[in-house]
Amino acid sequence: MFKIFSSLRKEFLLLINDKVGLALMFVMPVLLVFIITIIQDSAYKMVNENQIPLLVVNHDAGPAGKRLVSLLDSSGLFKVDSQNDIKQNSLKSELLSRGKLLALYIPETFTAGLESNAGDVSNILMDDLGLEHDTTGQQKVSMPRLSFYNDPVLQENYSYSVMGIIQSYMSVIENSLMIDNMYATLDLGSKSEILKKKIISNRVHIDQIVASNNNSTAIPNSTQHNVPAWTIFAMFFMVVSLGSNIVKERVSGSFLRLKTMPTTFMLVMFSKMAVYVVVAIFQVTLTFSMGIWILPKLGLPQLTVPHNFVALAAVVFMSSMAAVSYALMIGAFAKTEQQANGFGAISIIIFGAIGGILVPTFVMPAFMQFASNFSPLHWCLEGFYVLFLKGGSWQELRYVFAFLGVFILICQIGTYFKLRLERII
Amino acid sequence: METQVCIEIQQVSKRYKSSGEDSLTKVSLNISCGDVFGLLGPNGAGKTTLISILCGIIPPTSGQVTYFVDGNIITENERKSIIGFVPQEYAFYQELTPRQNLDYFGAMYNIPKKELEIRREELLEVLGLAKSADKKVGTFSGGMKRRVNLAIGIIHNPEILFLDEPTVGVDVQSRNAIIRYLQQINKAGTTIIYTSHHMSEAEEFCKHIALIDHGKVIAKGELAGLKAENQVSDLQSLFINLTGEEYRD
Numbered sequence: 306m307f308k309i310f311s312s313l314r315k316e317f318l319l320l321i322n323d324k325v326g327l328a329l330m331f332v333m334p335v336l337l338v339f340i341i342t343i344i345q346d347s348a349y350k351m352v353n354e355n356q357i358p359l360l361v362v363n364h365d366a367g368p369a370g371k372r373l374v375s376l377l378d379s380s381g382l383f384k385v386d387s388q389n390d391i392k393q394n395s396l397k398s399e400l401l402s403r404g405k406l407l408a409l410y411i412p413e414t415f416t417a418g419l420e421s422n423a424g425d426v427s428n429i430l431m432d433d434l435g436l437e438h439d440t441t442g443q444q445k446v447s448m449p450r451l452s453f454y455n456d457p458v459l460q461e462n463y464s465y466s467v468m469g470i471i472q473s474y475m476s477v478i479e480n481s482l483m484i485d486n487m488y489a490t491l492d493l494g495s496k497s498e499i500l501k502k503k504i505i506s507n508r509v510h511i512d513q514i515v516a517s518n519n520n521s522t523a524i525p526n527s528t529q530h531n532v533p534a535w536t537i538f539a540m541f542f543m544v545v546s547l548g549s550n551i552v553k554e555r556v557s558g559s560f561l562r563l564k565t566m567p568t569t570f571m572l573v574m575f576s577k578m579a580v581y582v583v584v585a586i587f588q589v590t591l592t593f594s595m596g597i598w599i600l601p602k603l604g605l606p607q608l609t610v611p612h613n614f615v616a617l618a619a620v621v622f623m624s625s626m627a628a629v630s631y632a633l634m635i636g637a638f639a640k641t642e643q644q645a646n647g648f649g650a651i652s653i654i655i656f657g658a659i660g661g662i663l664v665p666t667f668v669m670p671a672f673m674q675f676a677s678n679f680s681p682l683h684w685c686l687e688g689f690y691v692l693f694l695k696g697g698s699w700q701e702l703r704y705v706f707a708f709l710g711v712f713i714l715i716c717q718i719g720t721y722f723k724l725r726l727e728r729i730i
Numbered sequence: 731m732e733t734q735v736c737i738e739i740q741q742v743s744k745r746y747k748s749s750g751e752d753s754l755t756k757v758s759l760n761i762s763c764g765d766v767f768g769l770l771g772p773n774g775a776g777k778t779t780l781i782s783i784l785c786g787i788i789p790p791t792s793g794q795v796t797y798f799v800d801g802n803i804i805t806e807n808e809r810k811s812i813i814g815f816v817p818q819e820y821a822f823y824q825e826l827t828p829r830q831n832l833d834y835f836g837a838m839y840n841i842p843k844k845e846l847e848i849r850r851e852e853l854l855e856v857l858g859l860a861k862s863a864d865k866k867v868g869t870f871s872g873g874m875k876r877r878v879n880l881a882i883g884i885i886h887n888p889e890i891l892f893l894d895e896p897t898v899g900v901d902v903q904s905r906n907a908i909i910r911y912l913q914q915i916n917k918a919g920t921t922i923i924y925t926s927h928h929m930s931e932a933e934e935f936c937k938h939i940a941l942i943d944h945g946k947v948i949a950k951g952e953l954a955g956l957k958a959e960n961q962v963s964d965l966q967s968l969f970i971n972l973t974g975e976e977y978r979d
Contacts, residue, residue, distance in 0.1 A: 308840065311833060311834050312834070314833075315826070315830070315834040318825070318826055318830055319823060319825055322866070554823075557820060558820075561787050562821040562882070564786065565786060565787060565815040566839055567810040728788055
């Protein structure tokens, strides 16, 4: 027992003497969570919470244009900025100069064109029914065209989504006009309201169901992404401290000296792993505490901690073991401290980038999303996502644990064989 | 009275996988209990390889090393408890203090806590490290580091002590302190196996020597006898006589 205690104490003393390593493991994630969460918060809000800013120029002489603007405004999806004084030919430059991403131009003949088309439809129907109708005085105006402007930085599918929404409101207006026109032709007067209500309001409703096991309504926001993401990043950055610690012991001969003593090398490795797993747990505690209590004070979203604490503990433990095992392997293979620090740090940045730490994987191209499967940081993050956003069941976590288990095993076997090759074990 | 053999080295050879030739070729030696045995030879002769085999750090390619206590063969685990090893390198933790280093390595030798504290303070005092016992070893001079290196190797009062160039790169004062203490523990019964390039130091310190060159033992026996046999007055002349004057890599 005294031997185990002494071994753990030695590792703890080495750790607290490594000021740079401690700063990287504790100060870096705190700063990263603060800075990146604040930076990304507005971007996440744009997707999750904010209305889509839309510049509208309505030159329509009739009521349909106003109705369309009103429908867009009342939908709650858009933040409509009406600027009817802008001319169409200067709309592009106005869009860019005003910092807007989207604009809609409604032409002068918008109402006239829609009414003309509704009249045409009505006339066809009357003809088909063999009913007489009056076509005198009907002015032919071609079907109007709306112009939709978008900033080229916007993704194509985002612009198509907005156009889809506008199109659906256009259907409402067009249907309404056609029904009014037909009822007027049939001299049925205001009775059209009942049909309009039936057709327009009583449409198939789509129920939105959040794909979460505990019906959690938590949605990805800057805090829910950045707190676990940068915690995992910092966990893996222990490669700088633990990796160089191992290189030093290998190079100095301390490991060989231990080989001449009545002790097992497993004790040395166990002590290192135990101390650094505890470090990782402290890292999680620190950054999660920040997410729960400090970030909301800065106006940022609060971190929602999952109810399944056992699953949370398991994800934290597996992530810590993955980070520790990777650091052990780098320490075993590196010839010098510089190699361990340089390669270790760069490899973590690359793993982080492809693993969705810097930007979430869902915004990456398909081949990068595939590549992310080879990053241990991705699976650690996936574990936290399953917990935070999907209510995390063991069933859901099995792929995460399977991959991390394999990764830990590979690193441990690699470390064992390298140290065995050097006759340290 | 006939002295008992502590270590019997029989036909030990070593060839590293990366090397095309033997580092040691059929080395056979007997080291008696209570002796100060010098393993001497030029650079690359195979001294460190032999010490590494004797301490169990590397296995021999062929041959056998047997340890005895009171005439009985002991196991590998028993051997680990009775030997002390002081390597050429500063094989300790530079970020820790001498006290912390001794606590850690002492615990690895299974020394009970109370006993370890007493032994630790005794060694710090004897080796002139008491005043700096709570300073990080990384800030120490070369001589002080050598003394810390030695203290770790003898923290458990080993019956057999291996020293691989324990005084290299240290000042006269530290060298004297180290040799004095080694003579003291040898008188108390510790067998010492020692390598050095300081011929005058080895001559003063060793009772028996083995001269190794190109992995082979070229001379062995009592120092005085070897000098007489080769008609030389000192160890350095004996060394040059037997190993030649050409440079070694």
